[in-house]
Amino acid sequence: MDATQLVKGVLDLAVLAVVADEDGYGYDVVRRLRAAGLDEVGDASVYGTLRRLYSAGALTSYVVPSDEGPHRKYYGINKQGRQTLELQGKTWAGFAHTMDGLLRTAGVTA
């Protein structure tokens, strides 16, 4: 089981977290995810997730015009998104805690 599989499972949560921290456009979100340590995440996956979350109503989007470059589509989090973020965040925290317990029992330290 490599990290990509894990990331795919929690990519929604990661993206929501990043966008909740600060609005961002596609590549900006990718950059921040990578900076946080998620090297394996693919650009296309992030873009697709942003779109899906937007379609699901968890994100807002707006276009920022630019003079020298192309227009950037920014995503921001809304109320529904924050609710999803908290809910999924708690689920994740509980899951991680359970996993940690199992690993401790097996003698594996994080």
Add this chain to the structure above:
Amino acid sequence: MSDTTVIPARGDVAAYVAAVRSALADLPVEDVEDLTQGMEADLTEAVSEGSGGLVERFGTPTAYAAELRAAAGLPAAAPRRLGGGGLRARLRADHESWAANHPGLAGWARELAPLWWALRGVLVVGVPLRVMLYAGMAGALLTLGGVAASVWLGRYRRQHPDERSWRSALNAIGDVAGALLVPVAVWAWFFLLGSTSGLGQISTPPQYAPPDDTGLVSGTTSVTQIYAYDAQGRRLDDVRLFDQDGHPLSAWDSTSQTDTAVGPDRWTDAGGRTWTNVFPVVDQDSGQGWSLGPGAAEGMWHPPMSIDALVRNLGPLDPATTDGSVTEPPQDVQPPAPAPTGGATAAPTPGATAPTTTAPTSVPTNPASGATSSAPSASKG
């Protein structure tokens, strides 16, 4: 192509994005827009920060598009329908997808495109001109004009890739026509220009030579008269000569002789057949072959009355011919009739009166006394 220091050009990014778009062509427009808007800028930004080619970092456009779909929760791509987007859009999408997947080759193709524009101008204008056997300065100028027009069309098309007008149509027609004419030009180059009657040259018709009457040629000089002598050196008149195929030799060259020149007197034999190979050729004025008529030119050879007789070299030649050789070959000395061995040793009996010149028969050696009586020889007596 996997050089990590290569920075993809902006055109490559555009091609990549276009390829991704084409892979999403079956989706609603707004979905595609949502997914790809800003993608070009993002890709350019990502590329400028890091190293490596587009395909190395982002995968092939098709894979990228598939990942977009999956992450966005959109259905996977349906099999390509032939009718989707029209032929032009499909060709464009195919080309852009190929270009994104082969950035090195695509870069080469892009750089060499002007050369193709010039070549297709030459082909499209020049080949029809040649076919019409039109050459010269005007043709060269027209061809140059074709090259200029082709290059202008190519550049315009590159600057306005999405415009659909008579210019883009003409450009496409030029591409197709040029591509079709390439094999024609290659064929013409190798097969037509290599022959003596190439394009643009007026081929001279072969000289019509009437059969037979072209005269005799010995080496490089034409032969107009033959004087023959036999082996004894005597002159021969009215000799008929034939070649190795049985064709009569004729010294009459109809292309060079005039009416006043000496011409062959055509003989007819008892059967009514006409002969032109009778030598020496008879002078029309004198009626003889051996005298040179008044029209004889200075310096012509005067044939002698007789020449030395031939002496055949002694050697292993067949002496059977009787063509008048002066000296007979030495007669083979006929060996004397070999005496029959039987008769020689046997004492000739008085009764044996048979001439010994007859063909001797083999007589068994018998005691002399009774030789003749019991001899079964039939020739005796």
